[in-house]
Amino acid sequence: MSTNDDKANMNKDTNSGIQSNNRTVRKLLLVVVAMFGFGFALVPLYDVFCDITGLNGKTNDTAAIYEDGGIDTSRTVKVQFITRNAKGIPWNFEPVINEIDVHPGEMKLVSFYAKNKADHDIIGQAVPSVSPGLAANYFHKIECFCFTQQPLAAGKDVEMSLQFYVDVELPSDINTLTLSYTLYDITEKSS
Amino acid sequence: MTTNVIEQDSHDEHHDDHKMTGIKRWLYTTNHKDIGTLYLWFAFIMFLTGGALAMVIRAELFQPGLQIVEPDFFNQLTTVHGLVMVFGAIMPAFTGFANWMLPMMLGAPDMALPRMNNWSFWILPFAFAILLGSFFMESGAPNFGWTFYAPLSTTYSNGSTAFFVFAVHIMGISSIMGAINIVVTIMNMRAPGMTYMKMPLFVWTFFITAYLLIAVMPVLAGVVTMLLTDTYFGTSFFDAAGGGDPVMFQHIFWFFGHPEVYIMILPAFGIVSTTIPAFSRKRLFGYSSMVYATSSIALLSFIVWAHHMFTTGMPLFGELFFMYCTMLIAVPTGVKVFNWVATMWRGSLTFETPMLFSIAFVILFTIGGFSGLMLAMTPVDFQYHDTYFVVAHFHYVLVTGSLFSLYAGAYFWLPKWTGHMYNDTLSKWHFWCSLISVNLLFFPMHFLGLAGMPRRIPDYALQFADFNKWVSIGGFAFGLSQLIFLAVVIKCIRGGEKAPAKPWDGAIGLEWTVASPAPYHTFTTPPPQSDIDNADQHEH
Numbered sequence: 001m002s003t004n005d006d007k008a009n010m011n012k013d014t015n016s017g018i019q020s021n022n023r024t025v026r027k028l029l030l031v032v033v034a035m036f037g038f039g040f041a042l043v044p045l046y047d048v049f050c051d052i053t054g055l056n057g058k059t060n061d062t063a064a065i066y067e068d069g070g071i072d073t074s075r076t077v078k079v080q081f082i083t084r085n086a087k088g089i090p091w092n093f094e095p096v097i098n099e100i101d102v103h104p105g106e107m108k109l110v111s112f113y114a115k116n117k118a119d120h121d122i123i124g125q126a127v128p129s130v131s132p133g134l135a136a137n138y139f140h141k142i143e144c145f146c147f148t149q150q151p152l153a154a155g156k157d158v159e160m161s162l163q164f165y166v167d168v169e170l171p172s173d174i175n176t177l178t179l180s181y182t183l184y185d186i187t188e189k190s191s
Numbered sequence: 192m193t194t195n196v197i198e199q200d201s202h203d204e205h206h207d208d209h210k211m212t213g214i215k216r217w218l219y220t221t222n223h224k225d226i227g228t229l230y231l232w233f234a235f236i237m238f239l240t241g242g243a244l245a246m247v248i249r250a251e252l253f254q255p256g257l258q259i260v261e262p263d264f265f266n267q268l269t270t271v272h273g274l275v276m277v278f279g280a281i282m283p284a285f286t287g288f289a290n291w292m293l294p295m296m297l298g299a300p301d302m303a304l305p306r307m308n309n310w311s312f313w314i315l316p317f318a319f320a321i322l323l324g325s326f327f328m329e330s331g332a333p334n335f336g337w338t339f340y341a342p343l344s345t346t347y348s349n350g351s352t353a354f355f356v357f358a359v360h361i362m363g364i365s366s367i368m369g370a371i372n373i374v375v376t377i378m379n380m381r382a383p384g385m386t387y388m389k390m391p392l393f394v395w396t397f398f399i400t401a402y403l404l405i406a407v408m409p410v411l412a413g414v415v416t417m418l419l420t421d422t423y424f425g426t427s428f429f430d431a432a433g434g435g436d437p438v439m440f441q442h443i444f445w446f447f448g449h450p451e452v453y454i455m456i457l458p459a460f461g462i463v464s465t466t467i468p469a470f471s472r473k474r475l476f477g478y479s480s481m482v483y484a485t486s487s488i489a490l491l492s493f494i495v496w497a498h499h500m501f502t503t504g505m506p507l508f509g510e511l512f513f514m515y516c517t518m519l520i521a522v523p524t525g526v527k528v529f530n531w532v533a534t535m536w537r538g539s540l541t542f543e544t545p546m547l548f549s550i551a552f553v554i555l556f557t558i559g560g561f562s563g564l565m566l567a568m569t570p571v572d573f574q575y576h577d578t579y580f581v582v583a584h585f586h587y588v589l590v591t592g593s594l595f596s597l598y599a600g601a602y603f604w605l606p607k608w609t610g611h612m613y614n615d616t617l618s619k620w621h622f623w624c625s626l627i628s629v630n631l632l633f634f635p636m637h638f639l640g641l642a643g644m645p646r647r648i649p650d651y652a653l654q655f656a657d658f659n660k661w662v663s664i665g666g667f668a669f670g671l672s673q674l675i676f677l678a679v680v681i682k683c684i685r686g687g688e689k690a691p692a693k694p695w696d697g698a699i700g701l702e703w704t705v706a707s708p709a710p711y712h713t714f715t716t717p718p719p720q721s722d723i724d725n726a727d728q729h730e731h
Contacts, residue, residue: 017379021303024375032367032409039413039443043428046439055506056438086432087346127431134506184432189425 057133059179063147064140071105072168079166080178083112083126089185090118091152093126096159104168107142112181114150115157123190124150126181135174138167146181149190218313221305223290224709228608229312230287231601235677237279237319238594242670244272249666251649255656263349265649266334271322273337277455278362279319281593285458286311286369288600289397291608293373295702295709296391296726298382298718303375311368318361325354336647338448341429341440345421356419363412370404373397382701382717388482389727391700392475395482396461399489403450403457406493411447414440438503445496453492456588457485459556459596460527463549464728465700466599467531470546471538472697474730477530484523484530491520501572510569517567521560528557543695544618548599551626552592559587562637577647580640586633598625598676603698605683606690610708613683617675624672631665700726 050056079102081095092115102108116122126146130136141147145160152158166177211219220226248268251259260268290308294301302308325332330350335343344352377398381390390398417428417440427433429440460481468475475481497505497513505513531553540546562584566572575581598621605613635658640646644655651659693703704722705713 020379021375024378025304025371028371028374028405031405032371034409035406036409036413039410039446040417042410042443042446043417043439046436046442050436055509056436057504058436061434125432131504132506133504182431186432189427189433 055133057129057131057136059128059130059136059139060141061147063144064142066107066140066142066165069105069168071103073103075104075172076101077104077166077170077174078176079108079164080176081110081112082178082180084180084182086182086184089122089124089183091116091122091124091183092157093124093181093183102166104166104170107163107165109161109163111159111161112145113157113159114152114183116152116154119154121151121153121187122185123187124152125184125186126150127184129180129182131178131180132174135170135177138170138174139177139179140165140167149186219309221301221309222711223294223302223305223308224608224711226302226308226312227287227289227291230283230290233312233315234280234282234284234287235680237275237283239673239677240323241272241275241280242673244268244275245666246670248272249663252651252659253663254660255651255653257650260649262649263331263334266336266647267326267332269647270333270336270339271326274322274333274358275319276589277337277451278359278366279315281455281589281597282366283315284597285397285400285455285593286366288458288462288597289369289373292604292702293376293394293397294380295705295713296394296700297377297380297385298701298714298723299376299380300712300715302372303380304372307368308372311365311372314361315365318358318365321354321361322358325351328354330354338444339415339418340444341418341421341437344418345429348422352418352422356415359415360412363408366404367408370401370408373401374405377401382714382723384717384720384723388479388729389723391461391726391728392464392478392481392485393458393461396457396464396485399485400454400457403454403489403492407447407450407454410443411451414443414447417443438500441500441503442497445499446493448499449496450489450492452585452588453488455593456556457489459552459593460485462596462600462603463531463552466545466549466603467534467553468728469603469695469698470543470549471535471540473534473538474699475530475728476533476536476730477526478728478730480526481530484526487523488520491516491523495520498567498572501569502576514567514569518564521564524560528553528560543602544613544615544622545599545603547619547622547626548595548602551622552595552599555587555591555595555630559584559592562587575640577645578640579636579644579646582646583633583636583640586636590633591629595625598622601676601680603695604702605680606694607702607707607709609683609687610690611683611687612690612694613679614687617679617682621672621675621679624675625669628665628668628672632662632669633665635662635665699728 050058078099080099081097083093083095085091085093092113094113096111096113100108100110114124128144128146130139141162141164143161143163145162150158150160217225217229247260248265251265290302322332328351333339333344333351333355334349339355344355377390377394417426420426421428421430421435427435429435429437431437464475464481495513495517497509498517501510562580566575566581566584602613602618639655639658639662642655644651690707692706694707701714701718701722702709704718
């Protein structure tokens with residue numbers, strides 16, 4: 001065996017080795033990029049998943065149309081309202097009534113009171129959430145102040161309305177729904 | 192470049208002439224052994240750093256009431272302790288093992304991508320300089336827990352989010368480069384005749400781990416990027432005010448986070464699957480089942496993430512799905528533990544230090560696995576969630592699991608790395624002190640958690656005082672015991688009994704066919720088929 005032949009063979013091996021290395025690296029980099037994208041794709045996927053399954057207590061964020069499926073007077077569901085201020089919004093924000101009994105299919109109108117205690121104008125945004133989460137798909141809002149932003153001048157107050165009905169299809173093991181609003185200061189974000 | 196290296200190797204005795212000296216050797220090195228050494232030292236320094244933070248945590252918790260640190264600083268300590276230990280100690284230590292051992296076990300001259308290898312190590316110190324440097328900034332270090340849940344890390348951040356995010360980005364890039372290197376090395380650099388099913392199990396576990404890293408580290412990079420833009424650029428990924436959802440943060444984080452815990456334990460399985468057969472003087476029991484069990488664990492790890500989130504208000508079917516999937520992981524893990532015990536069964540066992548650490552690993556990791564099963568059960572998780580029971584669980588799997596396997600591996604291969612035998616007496620002291628103190632440190636945490644002590648708090652109710660005192664004493668003792676290891680390693684590098692090429696009579700593997708210390712360049716020509724067949728871990 002001559003040494004020169006060995007070297008030539010080795011060079012050939014090394015070159016093809018480098019080529020197949022580069023191929024594998026390219027494939028793996030593709031996986032890296034794809035997985036980075038997948039991380040971001042999880043954001044819309046999560047929303048769609050929650051929409052379909054009603055996970056997470058997310059309610060409809062645009063007005064629902066009332067479907068007259070009859071009123072189920074044999075059932076009574078208690079709907080409770082709670083409100084919460086996120087960090088740093090100086091408003092009084094509370095439901096006018098704390099709870100209401102409804103029959104599934106029956107339309108109800110309730111209102112919430114808000115007062116801007118600050119000395120400057122603030123735009124608020126209420127974000128709703130229903131508990132138990134699986135009931136969210138059966139809670140339909142026809143009209144809600146949460147569909148739009150709520151600008152409120154310094155010191156002013158307002159009564160905001162919510163019109164809703166509970167679906168007749170609501171699973172029979174759910175007898176109480178809690179609708180929670182968290183109020184955020186979005187003055188900076190909307191300007 | 193690679194051609195040059197190979198040409199140099201053909202006259203092996205001259206290669207030292209081409210080697211750079213001093214700091215340049217380490218800065219510019221593309222040699223897998225040098226880079227492995229760098230990784231191992233870096234990991235050990237980070238281990239001591241993270242350990243020092245833990246010592247302050249335990250000192251604060253020695254007595255109820257606030258003694259030494261403010262609550263906010265306490266939160267910074269727990270956060271940085273977790274990040275340093277996960278990303279700075281355990282993961283780089285395993286990468287160090289991969290660099291040192293994979294080429295030698297595969298009969299390859301070096302890692303496939305030596306230059307990238309140099310990069311993936313040398314960006315790491317910068318990541319940790321940023322992370323640890325934030326302690327000295329006005330904002331302080333990250334204080335939102337190593338899991339950096341939004342909105343703690345966005346709306347309520349102390350201003351350290353940017354440092355944290357960039358540090359994690361660099362760590363992620365380093366891990367991804369390291370993982371790509373491992374995959375390419377294993378796929379393309381195996382010696383002729385070494386088929387996939389002839390690879391040592393050690394190689395298999397790193398192969399699978401590298402795939403996990405490539406799959407989930409980019410997701411981590413994505414989620415910290417979302418944090419960054421939420422905090423500083425007005426996006427609302429996790430902000431309900433803008434239509435986002437903080438619970439989604441936890442979903443994305445744990446989609447990374449759960450495979451991550453297997454990234455930190457699968458290589459440990461590989462190490463003890465090497466050491467236990469060696470000191471039992473038998474082949475590994477059920478090699479193929481080990482390969483399949485490791486793969487199943489890796490696959491299952493992608494569909495169990497929400498077991499970290501049982502208390503977020505998931506619907507019942509979600510809780511049941513994640514509960515059953517999680518419990519399913521106990522099956523392949525049970526196969527592994529069974530195989531290790533079966534390997535020892537009727538073997539002629541000797542109890543050298545690597546074996547001691549390996550046996551301790553099997554027993555204590557199993558305890559950690561069982562507490563994991565308890566946490567997997569949704570109904571009881573509501574009680575255990577965010578208590579010291581969780582802390583006890585993951586320290587059993589990470590300290591007496593991953594770390595003990597690292598010690599087993601370090602003692603096992605130190606003769607090959609340094610050319611000297613380690614000081615046996617000191618190493619036995621290291622083992623027994625660690626074993627006793629680590630259990631004093633972590634076992635009572637189970638009871639604290641069951642009794643309701645929450646994690647991540649600087650102060651606690653009086654009834655937890657006695658247990659916490661003992662836990663702290665165990666903590667200090669465990670911390671000090673690790674200095675014995677430092678002494679053993681330094682002594683071993685400086686001198687000691689000359690190690691033969693194969694110091695363990697029961698060991699198999701190509702790394703034992705080269706001299707001790709391993710020459711700077713090994714396997715510039717592939718090993719003969721007979722050596723590869725001898726290194727086969729299958730039972731005959």
